[in-house]
Amino acid sequence: MKKLLLTSFGFFVTLCSLSAQQLDSTSQTPGTKKFFMPGAAVAMYQLNSTSGSPAIGSFMPVNLALFPLVKASDRLFLDAGLNFSVNPDGTVTPSLIELIAYYRINHWMSVFAGNFSPHYGVYLGLLDDYTNRFGVGVPPVGMGHGLQNENGVGIQGGVQAGYSKFTYQLYIANGPQLTVDSTTVGSSNQSGKLDYGSILDNNKNKSIGWHLGYLPFSNSCLELTFSGEYVGKTGPAGSALENVSALSWAVGLNYYHIFNPIMVRVIGEYDKIQVGNANYYNPDTSLKNHVYTFSNQQNGWFAGATLRAAGSRRQFLKNLELGGRVGEYTPPTGALWGSTPINQTTVALTEYVKWDIPVTLEYDILTQSGAPKQNILSAIIFFRF
Amino acid sequence: MKIKIKLLYILVSALIVSTAIMNACKTPEAISSKSGAQLWGENCNRCHNAPDPSTYGDDQWEVIVEHMRQKALLTDTEIAKVLDFMKTANKQ
Numbered sequence: 001m002k003k004l005l006l007t008s009f010g011f012f013v014t015l016c017s018l019s020a021q022q023l024d025s026t027s028q029t030p031g032t033k034k035f036f037m038p039g040a041a042v043a044m045y046q047l048n049s050t051s052g053s054p055a056i057g058s059f060m061p062v063n064l065a066l067f068p069l070v071k072a073s074d075r076l077f078l079d080a081g082l083n084f085s086v087n088p089d090g091t092v093t094p095s096l097i098e099l100i101a102y103y104r105i106n107h108w109m110s111v112f113a114g115n116f117s118p119h120y121g122v123y124l125g126l127l128d129d130y131t132n133r134f135g136v137g138v139p140p141v142g143m144g145h146g147l148q149n150e151n152g153v154g155i156q157g158g159v160q161a162g163y164s165k166f167t168y169q170l171y172i173a174n175g176p177q178l179t180v181d182s183t184t185v186g187s188s189n190q191s192g193k194l195d196y197g198s199i200l201d202n203n204k205n206k207s208i209g210w211h212l213g214y215l216p217f218s219n220s221c222l223e224l225t226f227s228g229e230y231v232g233k234t235g236p237a238g239s240a241l242e243n244v245s246a247l248s249w250a251v252g253l254n255y256y257h258i259f260n261p262i263m264v265r266v267i268g269e270y271d272k273i274q275v276g277n278a279n280y281y282n283p284d285t286s287l288k289n290h291v292y293t294f295s296n297q298q299n300g301w302f303a304g305a306t307l308r309a310a311g312s313r314r315q316f317l318k319n320l321e322l323g324g325r326v327g328e329y330t331p332p333t334g335a336l337w338g339s340t341p342i343n344q345t346t347v348a349l350t351e352y353v354k355w356d357i358p359v360t361l362e363y364d365i366l367t368q369s370g371a372p373k374q375n376i377l378s379a380i381i382f383f384r385f
Numbered sequence: 386m387k388i389k390i391k392l393l394y395i396l397v398s399a400l401i402v403s404t405a406i407m408n409a410c411k412t413p414e415a416i417s418s419k420s421g422a423q424l425w426g427e428n429c430n431r432c433h434n435a436p437d438p439s440t441y442g443d444d445q446w447e448v449i450v451e452h453m454r455q456k457a458l459l460t461d462t463e464i465a466k467v468l469d470f471m472k473t474a475n476k477q
């Protein structure tokens with residue numbers, strides 16, 4: 001199998017080299033270094049009404065983000081993102097969004113390295129800041145609990161195949177780390193959860209991640225994706241939990257079309273995380289047996305649609321978009337942090353003041369068996385600069 | 386480990402086979418004759434509103450389009466045509 005793998009890689013590298021030669025013969029001379037740093041700021045007012053409790057409204061400056069982008073040459077590109085989130089006590093916490101160096105090998109492939117957000121499910125970029133047509137007041141429960149930022153290397157690109165188009169990403173990364181907590185009592189105990197984005201790996205094993213996108217129509221109006229990540233070891237090296245594996249996968253759909261004068265968009269995703277069985281320790285002193293295990297599987301889905309009078313002559317109507325979304329997240333019931341499924345219904349009305357400055361009124365209903373119903377109204381302005 | 390190697394082999398093989406198929410496919414005239422303006426509308430609207438070309442200058446468009454190559458995994462041809470359109474249309 002290893003020989004086959006090496007042969008495949010050899011063939012693959014040869015293909016890349018041939019294509020790189022083609023690129024050299026047609027590409028322009030290297031350009032001068034170019035730098036650009038757009039940014040974004042989000043502020044909102046949120047009214048949270050939980051059954052049995054008084055409704056509480058708060059004005060919230062949510063965060064400020066900066067995106068330094070550097071085109072070092074025709075082939076070399078640096079993509080970074082820094083976030084400054086405002087905490088409930090008013091303090092600011094800086095964090096890294098992404099830090100990726102890309103090198104374009106040929107017409108259809110770039111190699112990248114650094115801290116990146118994998119193309120997973122409906123790519124996070126589709127539901128991020130000004131691209132989010134359902135508001136950013138309450139994140140969709142059906143996504144965001146899976147893959148997060150990774151540290152690693154990979155290849156990606158897009159290729160035309162007749163009338164259709166393919167997009168792909170393949171990477172190797174540090175992978176997620178299994179959370180093991182033997183001291184916290186109750187639902188705050190996160191044992192069995194996967195922690196992503198650590199720059200120091202906890203074992204020698206690396207994760208493999210992939211994304212395959214298929215755009216069957218010539219106008220790229222429909223994209224179907226299948227993506228995932230597998231890691232053979234998530235526990236600390238040398239520990240009894242080292243060999244606990246994890247498989248995450250997701251399918252996504254993004255479709256838009258203008259049925260003049262209305263533009264319709266449909267977005268959906270189903271994702272699943274399967275972590276290997278393991279024994280964990282519950283420190284609760286009231287228990288006789290502290291060792292427990294559970295089926296560590298969780299899944300989520302969401303489906304949403306938007307309508308927009310894109311063909312209207314009135315600018316206000318043309319820039320107004322109505323969105324509706326339903327979703328569900330099912331955590332593992334046996335985990336200390338687990339619970340019954342959470343359902344979400346979202347209605348959002350967005351007016352685009354500029355192409356990248358949406359003002360959104362979002363209403364979310366969160367229901368969960370055994371927990372009070374939550375109604376959350378968010379008024380959000382997203383300012384891209 | 387065996388599962389991991391098998392998985393990697395399947396992925397790499399799929400990539401190679403699909404690459405070979407795609408290279409064998411001749412791009413139809415309807416695709417190759419698309420203008421930069423058309424590609425700008427189709428590809429930008431996949432995820433967000435298509436920005437007006439006058440929003441940015443030439444140097445900024447060069448950086449932004451390169452950024453979008455990686456985020457939206459656009460093809461070389463799409464990138465070249467869209468960039469050319471942006472750099473022309475932002476002066477009109």
